[in-house]
Structures are given as structure tokens and as C-alpha cells.
Amino acid sequence: MSALEKAFTSKPGKAIAAKAGLKDPPRLRRGRTWPEGAIVLAEIGDGSLARRTLTLLGRSVESPVVDDGGEPTPGYGARIGALVVDVTGLTTIPQLEELRAVLRPAVKGIERAGRIVIVAHPSAGDWEQRSVARALDGINRTIGKELRGGATTTLLHVAQEATPGDLVSTLGFVLQGRSAFVDGQAWTVAAAEQPAETLQERPLEDRVVVVTGAARGIGAAIARTLARDGARIVAVDIPPAGEALAQVANEVGGTALQLDITAADAGAAIAAHVARSGRPLYAVVHNAGITRDKMLANTDASRWASVLDVNLAAQMRINEVLLDPATEGGLADGGRLVGIASTSGLAGNKGQTNYAASKAGVAGLVEAMAPDLAERSVTVNAVAPGFIETEMTGRIPFVQREIFRRSNSLSQGGRPEDVAETIGYLLDPRSQGVTGQVIRVCGQNLVGA
């Protein structure tokens, strides 16, 4: 810790910083925890999907307070834990006023680390309907920036044909603490053939999941979180990282596979390792990645090639092998693939052309693969971490690091487990309708989409 950082984190330093407007960031709610206060359900139009999904989740709901324009603005007595607004029946511009009327009391009365969730249908229909759908996006992003105390907002585009069974894992994830660092985001939930089943404590029980780059940081957190959810972890990392990798594998009761993912036979080596276990391969989390940062003016061919190979090309090659039905130990039908994109890739980041190329490439890859693998019921998604507190980001100079940390709606860096929880949600067997999505785990980072 530098002298400057020590001074900043000391008691007097904190007092001065607070006066300057740099308050301690809010504490986020994490894990499989529900909001403390009531879950309020508002329905605009005649949609009932959110209500039925909350019933499936076993959550009781309360009626919303509606701002009728009178003075003073009506409020909630006790703080509410969450507001879920079902706008699946919202089609016109005047109806947006109904949304405002339920949002206004809620944003005033929401608890710390509470949740606003807007459940909508994907953009479709006439000009007005599509315009209204897009308006929801603007509302969602703005609420995210206005909410305080670690509360977050999410917009879910749920397909017309989707059932509560399709939405249950998503709504459960968003309302629970697992989504702590996911804020101001929107993604799509499609209809899928699956039973209407409530959240499971260990949704990945006995399922084999390969995690690359598992020796440390976000990868180790992914291994731990997925193991908590019941997965049998195959922890992969390069041979020189073997000591830390072994510790992670032993901690989660999995196996360690020392492997350079850029090797030509990496996919075959993973398949052979899985095949021996006699269990089908359920999921691969392509977490391994490297940075070789330089301004483009100083980026040579080798910096370019190594980053693109490790972060993008390697996972494509491995996927090809594991998706070949002839590969023993390959990915089973109904399986899951997850890539790691980055806000750097989505928004661009100075000094990271190679990295941004590779990470935006991952987003493109999952969007391309998802429809092609739909008939095998394999879902393909990516998460895009923003500033996450790891050993790697800990090496960024203090002032720069503090700026990165605070440059999002939650005024703090995320934790590796925040990324891991989002991946756990994508791997949930009940997330069958979530595919081709890129979910940012960035606390609504101020830069980018």
C-alpha cells in the first residue's frame, strides 16, 4: 500500500475525503439473500407473468403506492425491499405515466441494496410500441444512476411465450444478493421447454463444469461459487500456475488440470480428462485471459497475437472440439458455455486495443453461437466484468484505481464472486431461456453501452 493510499484509508483521511464528497461506498447485499423489506408488485396493462413467477419463487407481494399527483407525494411506511413492475402489457406512450407513478414512491422508499426490476416484452409491434420499448431502456439506465445505498435496477425482456418456469432463475437472481454488482442492465429471457421449478439451493449438483484460468482471481471465485452450487469442478490453468491451481481444486473438491489452453490439443486434453470421470460435461467457463497493454501506436504483432489467441481464438478452438458429437467427454446436449467479455471490449479502453478486440470478439462469438446451438439446448452467454477487486487490479496505481472504482453507479469495485454468481445464474439448468446474452457485471460503469 502506498503512503498516499495509507493516508487516504486512515481515519482522518477518510474524514477529509468524506467532506470532499468521497464517502464510504454503500455496502452491497450478496449471496442467496432476499431483500429485507416487502417485495412490491405493480402491473401495468394486463400482464401477469411477474406475479406468477414470484408465486413460483415463493415470495409474497404487496401492492404498490401510486403517485396520484396529489400533495404531498404518497410514500411507503416502512422501506420496501424491491419493486417489480410488470409492463408486459404496456404499449403506448401515455402508459409510461403509469410507470412513473409507481416508480416515484418506490425510488424514494426503497431500502439499501434494494431492487427495481422492470419486466417487459422484447421490442416488437408498431412504431409506438417499439418506441415505448426503447423508452423503458432509458428509464432503467437512469434509475440505476439515481438510486442510492447500493440499490440496483434491471430491465428484463421476456419473450411473449415465456412462462414463469422460464423466468424463475432470472428473477430469483436479480432479486437476490447474487446480482449485487449487476446494475442498470437489460437482457433477454426466451421461452424454453422446461419444468416450472422454483430456485434450487444447489442447482449444479454433480454437474461437471470446466473453469479455465481457475488458479486465482475471478477464476478461483468462479470455481468456489459453482462448487457451492454443487458443481464438480475441473480447474484448468497453465502449468506454472499449478501450485495455486492445486489449492483451489482441493478446496472445492474438484480436479486440477494443468494445461496451456492455446495448445493445439487443449480441447482434446479437456475432453479426455472429463471422459475418464464417466460423467457428461455440463459446462465450460472460458475465464482464462491475459492483458498486454500498450497504446496502439506501440502495439507490435506479438502483443496483438498473444492476447487474441489466449482470450478469443483458444476458446473457439476448444469449443469446436467439445461440441463435436464424436468427442468423448465433449459438451452434453443441454450444456452451457460462458465466455468472459469485458467493459473494455464493449466501450473501448485506452491502451487496450488488443484486449478490447479479444473481449468484444467474445461478445460477438456468443451472439453468433447461441442460435446455432439452440437445437442442442446448449446456451452460450458472456459476462462482461467492469472494475473487479483482484490481485491484478490491485497493482493499478492507487489514485487511478480509486477513480476506476468510483466510476460506476455503486461507487465501488465489484468482487470476483459477483462475476461468479452471474455465471452461476447462467449455468442454472432453469436458465435455459437465457442464451446469446452479454451481461455486464460492472455496477453500471459510467463508460460504454
Next chain:
Amino acid sequence: MSHNAVVIGGNRIPFAKAGGPYAEASNHDLLTAALDGLVARFGLAGTRVGEVAGGAVLKHPKDFNLTREVVLSSALSPATPACDLQQACGTGLETTIYIANKIALGQIDVGISAGVDSASDAPITVSDGLKRALLRANRARSAAERAKALAGIRPRHLAPQAPGVAEPRTGLSMGEHQALTTERWGIGRTEQDELAAASHHHLAAAWDDGFFDDLVTPYLGVAKDAILRPDTSVEKLAKLKPAFGGPQGTMTAGNSTALSDGAATALLASEEWARENGMPVLARFVDAEVAAVDHPGGDDLLLGPVAATGRLLARQGLTPNDFALIEIHEAFASTVLATLKAWEDEDYCRGLGLDGAIGTLDRARLNVAGSSLAAGHPFAATGARIFPTLAKLLHERGPGSKGLISMCAAGGQGVVAILEAV
């Protein structure tokens, strides 16, 4: 009653020169790291294994239960029993034979053999004189008696005693013994340096191929064998001064093993257990033999394995040509060369009670992935290094491929074992 004992795999930490990167690590630390890497590779965390057999040649008195204590520090189930064995440099092979025998007899389904040594952390003890005085003082019943006992301590008693490197019965160090053997068998300098260079080149090539990716787990930031010199050559080795055998000696630091730190483990099981638990099956343990020579009576100290090999091959009806691969532990380059000459020597072999010469080895089959000259030789670890290495090499060559391991050990002993790929 009789089961196929098979090798599932192994794990070791990279070996390093004594006083190097592992200088502050104890036998306990080194072996725990090697064992935890094995547990991770095969997903054994929390598993109760039938038995772990390990050992060290240089051992602190406090480590009387070393292997069991290592098990308790590891990710294995604490209900896993363990024992310590010791047969000098043959320890790591003897622990493997012990585990294989128990599996073959059906006493355990799965077991781990291991060996470790830290020449950095060698036990320093007190002199016999000091020890006697202290024990007397401890037994004393009065202050006066105690004072009298302690008064018996002389300055010369206070010097710490490093572990002996000399053979107790001859007073000669191992290198000095081997120098006699080198001379007697007429082993030249160049052939020793050639063998040493080949060991380094073979080991380096194996590392480059990723051969050790599933046999070694890094430790304390060391990811590769630290003694290995990939760029060494016969020319470079030829420049070294003799270390043993006087000014005209042919044995140098380059063609003798370095004092080393390291630990190695091997996972063995009955073939049924391995298959039921989704484990790889590399090779089957076939048979083993131990022998000893009368080195106080003038025999070559490190040629004990010749008699063991002869008897084992005779029992199995095999000749050197029947083996796809042969591993002869490189205590010194000249040990390997003298061993091979002895195999071919009709009179010498008959003198050991064999029916005739053992035969000639095709040198292309010898130590193909390098051996102790390049990897280093943490005494008790070497057998547990070679065993899974050979099993993997044989497995790559296909079912039925046979391999022989020959290890010399202090006290004029030799330990030899046969593996066959499954």
C-alpha cells in the same frame, strides 16, 4: 486375493539444488506440496486412501511420523493412515513396492507412495558426549548431581554434528566408493560426460514437450526442475575439474548428482478401483527384487542392483531386450555405466550367483526422459519420481510395453522393479 496393482499417475514438485529456492522449506513442507498436487490432479480431496507410505533419508527426530503428519496437513481425509519407510536412496521405490504389494494382496484398494528429502534442512544433532551429559543431568535427583553431570560437558562436545555422508563401515563417502568402482570397471571421462549431457537434453526435451504437465506441480514459484541445464554439452562438461578419485579422477560435479531438495508421490490402486473411480490406468506393477553386496568386503558399493536385476529377470523369464524402456538411477554417470558393464560381464554375474550375463542394453531405451543427473536427486524422492514417469512413458508406447527400474542405495543395496503398460 491377487489383484492387479496399477499406476494411476504421480506428482512431484520441481527438484532444486540444496540451499536454493527450497532452502527454508522442511521435508514436511515439500512432501505436503507434492501430495496436495497429487490430490488435486486426481480429485482426492477429502478421500480416505488405504495407506500412504513415505520416507526421507535425512530426517529430523521430530519427524518420526513424517508421512502421517504430512497426510494431516494435506487435503486427504484425516482418516488416511500412513507409515514411514526408509531404504536409503531406494526409499521412494521401496515405498511404491510396499503399496503395490498391499494392493496386490487385497489389503488396500488404493494407496500413495512417496519420498522426500531436503539436503538444505539436514538434521544437525549434538555430539554423543553432550547427549550423555544432558541425559545424565535429566535423570539427576538433586541439584548437586545435576551440576556434576553438566560439569562433565567439555568444549569439544559442543560442536554440532552434521549427518554423515560416509559409509559407516568403510569411512568412505559415496563418491569415493564410486571412484573405486569407476576405476575398477575402466569407465572413461568422456562416456560419463556424454551420459550426463544426454540426461540434461532428454529432460529438457520432455519439459519442452509438456511431458511433465501432469507429473509435476510447481512449488514456491519454481515451475521447472532447477538443476536442469538444457544448454550443457559434452564440451562444457569436459572442462570441469575432478571431484572424486584424486587429480586423475574422471568424476566431476557435472557427472555426479547434486545435493537436492524435492518430493515425489505416486498413486497406485487395484485395476478395479481405478476403473470404477474413473482414473487413468498407466501401467501394472509386475514384480520387484531387492539385493545387497558386501561392500565392507570390497564389493562395489553401488552395484547392488545388478544382482537384484539378474534374479528378477530370471524369475520373470525376461532379458533386457524384452523391455521397451529401462530406468537406471543416475547416482553418478559412472554408476550407470558400470552397471551396464556388469550386466554384460559373464564372470561378474556368475559371481553373484546368476546363471550368466544379464545381457546388453540398447542405450536408446535408457532414461529417455532424463534422470537424476539432470533432475537432481533428493534421495528418498527419486524412486517416486521415476515410477510414475516410467509408467507414463510405457503407456504412451502402448499396452504390453515393459519397463525396468534399477536403483542403487547406500549400504550396498539395490532395488529393482518391473512395470508393464496397460
